[in-house]
Amino acid sequence: MKAKLTVRGVEAIKPGAADVIVWDSELAGFGCKVTPKGKRTYFLYYRTKEGQQRRPTIGVHGPMRPEAAREIARRWLADVAQGKDPSQARTQDRVAPTVRELCARYIAEHAETRKKDSSIRNDRRLIDAHVLPAIGAKKVVSVTRADIAALHHALRATPYEANRMLAMASKMFSLAERWGLRPDNSNPAKNIDRYREEKRERFLNSAEVARLWQVLNSDAATSKASPAAIAAIKLLMLTGRRLNEVLGLKWAWVDLDAKVLRLPDTKNGALLVSLGDAAVAVLAELKASGRDDTYVIAGQRKGAPLVNLQKPWRALRALAGLDDVRIHDLRHTFASIGAGMGMSLHMLGRLLGHTQAATTSRYAHLAQDPVRSAADAIGAELMRLTEASDQIAV
Structure with a gap:
């Protein structure tokens, strides 16, 4: 069955004993599936450049209107024309690791094998206190420089803490590139200015x-x-x-x-x-x-x-x-x-x-200080000698 998919037309499709498919007459490959229970979903049918068939779901009717689904289908078809596979990209995105998972791998494969216990404890503290609450649920590949800059800015009242967190984040995302979790040269923690740290040196007199x-x-x-x-x-x-x-x-x-x-x-x-x-x-x-x-x-x-x-x-x-x-x-x-x-x-x-x-x-x-004291002592002695010399001359 083929017809232009509109809100009225989609809602008029009657469920059958099996799935009912209605193809859009305006955009090839774009369609709507109605299940026997009446659920209506939009999808796109296409073939990859290798000839593999794909039929990914675009969205569910109701929350999504047919016009919006058609526009997404057009974008996907443009990607297919360039040799891309939108369905595979969506699958990869769903299984892509989160920042929480990156943090766990960073601790297990980097910190615990290369750092001392005190440094590991500090990394865990920074992760639990700052990184996870802010971006733990985000996909590693979707974290932006703005995300890290905002996290760094939130800690501006404690510059040392903010800078340590930024350094750790930079290392984590550098490893993410090495592990193939982000594109090369995409570290979102790079090119963020560190806060100035006031060196505090208190000596007891x-x-x-x-x-x-x-x-x-x-x-x-x-x-x-x-x-x-x-x-x-x-x-x-x-x-x-x-x-x-x-x-x-x-x-x-x-x-x-x-x-x-x-x-x-x-x-x-x-x-x-x-x-x-x-x-x-x-x-x-x-x-x-x-x-x-x-x-x-x-x-x-x-x-x-x-x-x-x-x-x-x-x-x-x-x-x-x-x-x-x-x-x-x-x-x-x-x-x-x-x-x-x-x-x-x-x-x-x-x-x-x-x-x-x-x-x-x-x-x-x-x-x-002792060098200065020695110089003062020598200078004072020289002055004493010159004064003594003047007295003799008189």
Whole structure:
């Protein structure tokens, strides 16, 4: 049966014992199918360039009018004329992975094989907190630069967080290209300007160091924090190590006789850390306590480390009147004291475990302090000599 498909004409088609097909007289291949139960759907019949027959559904009558269905059919036929297969494209689009699935694959195939545990945890946090709520349901191939820019903009109040999310998204979509999930050179996270990050470097001065150390050795401290937490903060001060390196420290890596820590896996790989006498004393006291045979900073459960130092740190820094000091500032303080004593940037880099000189260069202005003092002393002595010379001449 053939007729021009109109709203009145389609609704007038009577259902039969089997499907009833009415072909449109205006556009070849465009038709309407009516099932025995009266459901009316528009479709297009065509052959691919390989000669395969296709009959994809365009839409259901009611929500879709015949004029709109005919226009879609025309576009599809134009694609067919160019050698494309609209039906296959729709199938591929239906099974195309979502951003949620890309995130899962990114974690499993990239992060978990190439990143450290702390970085994996941070990636999971960024994904769960920001990426999935915003674009998790979108198809990977349909994500645009505007989508990522909007997500980045939504985090503008926390520039560091926004930029870390953007960097992770860029890597994910770069991998999506490599895995054939997006066309090459289509990364939607590229060419988005990062927010400016203000570097926050807080160094404790000599009075603050003395005040904090006094608090750590006070009765007030033991009422606010466990001995393990107090010892952890002391070690952070005395070694300049990162928080995860101290909390994850195992006795198997500690050599008190040689005064070293042999860390098998830090941010920059395996590292040999030299210990000063004060740090050795803290470690020896922990060893003598026999609290745990595996971890230096023991947690509540035997054989498990302390996993969170933030709560005791907030309580202890409050006792010392240092509410604006972060745990990581203890590492900055360790470096700043070394720089103030005239240690070279190369030596500081060795102590901190930096692999790039640029990372240590932030302390360059502090390393100049003793040099400046020496220059002042020499200048003052020269002036004293010249004044003495003038007196002799008179």
